[in-house]
Amino acid sequence: MPKKYIVRLSKCEQEELQSVIKKLKGSSQKVRRAQILLKADASGPNWTDERIAEAFCCRTKTVENIRKRLVEQGFEVAVNGLKRQSAPTPKLLDGEQEAQVIAMRLGKPPKGYGNWSLRLLARQVVELDIVESVSHETIRQTLKKMG
Template sequence: MQKKYIVRLSEDERCELCEVIEKLKGSSQKVRRAQILLKADVEGANWTDERIAEAFGCPTKTVENIRQRLVEKGFEETLNGAPRLRPPTEKLLDGEQEARVIPLRLGPPPKGFANWSLRLLSRKVVELGIIDSISHETIRRTLKKMG
């Protein structure tokens, strides 16, 4: 099958990819993308997508996506990944709210329950008006952080 997106790397790009792989410079995703790009290079190894996918233990769609990203977005974004459009979410509970959740967890559970579950605790926090809505996962992270 004819490939729609052809990978042609310059000598500088090849050197940068080799450096990333040899020194394991960057995240594991970056190293894997570097390996895939080197093997997909028409003027280099020129492996098929199937062979690359098998060699690096990833789906062939991943290889196709990396080829496409190189052609459409450029070398830097392909290697390093796309920048986040928005930063990670801010904390849902401020210090005062956390200070009200922790004693609640340490207190006695509601009647009919032996212990506080995270879901039960999240429902109680909303019921008490500490916050409008909250997931049990946020409660878990808050309690874990507090030790």
């Protein structure tokens, strides 16, 4: 099947990629992308996607995606990858609320219970108006950070 995205690297781009590979500059993903682009260069080795994938232990779809990214988004994005679009989710509990949850966990459980369960802690945190709503998973993550 003919290639839809043809990689044509300038002399400067080839030198930069060779520098990345030689000095192992950047992440392992960046080095692999550089290797893939050099082998896919139409004016250079011009390997098939299957051969490149086999040589660098990746899928042919990965090679196709790197080719596509080079053609559509440019050299820098193809080598360095895309930056994360969404910011990480904000913390659900602040430091004071976390301290209250930990203190509650270290105290005695309510009457009729032998130990604190995550769901019981979550219920108690809501009942005591520490937070408006919280899941047992958030409580687990908070307690896990405690060590």
